[in-house]
Amino acid sequence: MSQNQYDTVVVGGGIYGSCIAACLAQSGYKTALVEAQDFGSQTSANSLRTLHGGLRYLQHFNFKRFQRSVQSRRYFLQLAPQLIEAVPFHLPLQRRGLKSPLVMRAALKLSDFLSRDRNHGLEQQAHLPNSSIVKPSALPSALLGNDNSNYAAGARWHEAIILNNEALILEILKSAEQAGCDMTNHCRAQTLEIIDNEVQGVWIEDTQSQNKHLLRCKWVVDAAGFNTGQFKLKPTPDSNKQPLQWARANNFIINRRLSNKGAFGISVTDSLKDHRAAGKDDSRLCFCIPLENNTLIGTFYQHQEAANNCLDLSAAEKSRLLEQVNAALPNANIDPSEITQWHSGWLPLKPGSSVEAFELEDHSRLINHQAANNSGLLEVYGVKYTTAPAVAQDVKAMLAKHLKSN
Ligand SMILES: Cc1cc2nc3c(=O)[nH]c(=O)nc-3n(C[C@H](O)[C@H](O)[C@H](O)COP(=O)(O)OP(=O)(O)OC[C@H]3O[C@@H](n4cnc5c(N)ncnc54)[C@H](O)[C@@H]3O)c2cc1C
Known part of the structure; x- marks a missing residue:
């Protein structure tokens, strides 16, 4: 992988990183995916396994969120019906x-x-x-x-229940690989390579051999779950924001x-x-x-x-x-x-949450830190396993403004 020039390196092989890598590769972008541990082994392995149909969102009249849930659920059911059951x-x-x-x-x-x-x-x-x-x-x-x-x-009513969260992620990774995505696990992304305010790639470390490699790319998509936000891009527009x-x-x-x-x-x-x-x-x-x-x-x-x-x-x-x-x-x-x-x-959580009364964030967030010459860093904060495919489409739409597909 260190011999290649990628359009995008996706950091984090949970459900978000996997869906994003598959979506970008299928759209013709030269893509690599890097996971520090085993694919799908962190938060994504711990979900309640429910691909939400969105009934709950109707009580807030949130029709957009409802539709995104239904569409994403259909994506999963199409990809791997053998791993999902209507309950x-x-x-x-x-x-x-x-x-x-x-x-x-x-x-x-x-x-x-x-x-x-x-x-x-x-x-x-x-x-x-x-x-x-x-x-x-x-x-x-x-x-x-x-x-x-x-x-x-x-x-x-019926919900789609995932019989095996990790196996579902492996199906997504297979589809990414078929579309030409390169991937590795047990490699931790460490720092961005930035020259003249332009993203040139990301340094990764093999967690077993401790060998370091530079993966060359124009864009890094940080989908590292709880660790998202680990990279610095100077000048960082969000540096003064509350964590x-x-x-x-x-x-x-x-x-x-x-x-x-x-x-x-x-x-x-x-x-x-x-x-x-x-x-x-x-x-x-x-x-x-x-x-x-x-x-x-x-x-x-x-x-x-x-x-x-x-x-x-x-x-x-x-x-x-x-x-x-x-x-x-x-x-x-x-x-x-x-x-x-x-x-x-x-x-x-939503900004302003306190220990006593807090609310979960409703919407996944994309934070675009664009560097010079159409290169940069995109941070992805996902809130539901279910809507990862919809967020992957949003990422693709955002990067399409900067990248040309093959
Ligand atoms: C208890 C629980 C129940 C839930 N129930 C549901 C549910 O029923 N339905 C639903 O839709 N959602 C549910 N969710 C939410 C859903 O599980 C999460 O929104 C989703 O799994 C988050 O995925 P992710 O890819 O962002 O994070 P993760 O799965 O954590 O993936 C991030 C990956 O990045 C890797 N990583 C971190 N740093 C680096 C680095 N430097 N280099 C390389 N890799 C790195 C990590 O090892 C990890 O594998 C639930 C969550 C929990 C915790």
């Missing part, structure tokens, strides 16, 4: 308010209508059916317990299947306040997703400072999260010994 999701409904059958029926109908092209071009097995309102008795029994008279009805804040996000897996009817939502209370969510109380939704004989439960958040900048949860934090789930699902009575895995990663 029915359930939410118990109350008699009145925003989570009543009346309001949810309208929301589900709108969602089905706006995503009416969601199955376009997909194999039958990958199709996502229409949503419905179901009787309380049709809800997963873990939700109902002994008494199903509490709920007026249930909402039922980004992050939330630690966690899921856990138990070795028991809580439902034979699909996934379901539960209300939990933690530090993340979803100010704009339906209901506006202090609770927010977590999901219990069946995975063969296990259940994946999440997602829980904590401000980076409250998490002491550390991805590992303490024993006290683990038992606090389990308490929240057991409080929401008294009949499930999950024992700590049933937990087989914890998943953790970092997600960007």
Whole structure:
């Protein structure tokens, strides 16, 4: 790779870097991808595996985000239908308010209508059916317990669940390689090579041999997840900006299947306040997703400072999260010994978030640090696994102004 001249070197082989590298290579740009560890082994390996259809975004009337989710989900379903499964999701409904059958029926109908092209071009097995309102008795029994008279009805819709996050990234990498993208893992990008205010390449270090190499390129796309923003470009337009804040996000897996009817939502209370969510109380939704004989439960958040900048949860934090789930699902009575895995990663927060009340960033961000002569550095801050393909298209559109494809 150090013999070549690239248009773009993408740093970080998570879902964002992989989608961006594939998209650029398929558009005719000479592209290389560099990953410091194993491809897809960091935050992307820890996602709740849900390729969101965007139902949630409708409560904020965010139609653009909804459409980008649906389009990106279709990209994944087209690429690797064997690695994704349509799973029915359930939410118990109350008699009145925003989570009543009346309001949810309208929301589900709108969602089905706006995503009416969601199955376009997909194999039958990958199709996502229409949503419905179901009787309380049709809800997963873990939700109902002994008494199903509490709920007026249930909402039922389908989400696409990734069976294996890492395998999906490998499919994307295969498509990138077929389009001519060069790639390496276990190589860490370290510094930009800048001469006369012009980006000439990026220095990488082989993490095993410690050998250093210069990859020559005009543009570096920094898609290093939590490490994005590691490079300096002088003069850096954003150098005086406050550093980004992050939330630690966690899921856990138990070795028991809580439902034979699909996934379901539960209300939990933690530090993340979803100010704009339906209901506006202090609770927010977590999901219990069946995975063969296990259940994946999440997602829980904590401000980076409250998490002491550390991805590992303490024993006290683990038992606090389990308490929240057991409080929401008294009949499930999950024992700590049933937990087989914890998943953790970092997600960007909105500016101005505090430890006590914080909000996750809604939109992925691209920060363009252009140097002279159409060379430069593009930082990518991704917020959802789902929308990485849409962000890759945005990156391509931005770089197309500077680069000529072959
Ligand atoms: C618990 C949890 C649950 C989630 N659930 C969902 C969900 O259900 N649906 C959804 O859509 N999204 C979900 N997300 C969000 C989603 O997982 C992230 O938005 C996405 O994975 C971020 O991908 P990324 O490529 O930006 O980061 P990463 O996956 O972290 O990739 C960045 C890569 O860059 C590499 N790197 C860093 N520095 C360097 C360097 N100097 N040189 C070379 N490589 C470098 C890292 O090793 C890493 O592999 C969840 C996140 C978490 C943590």
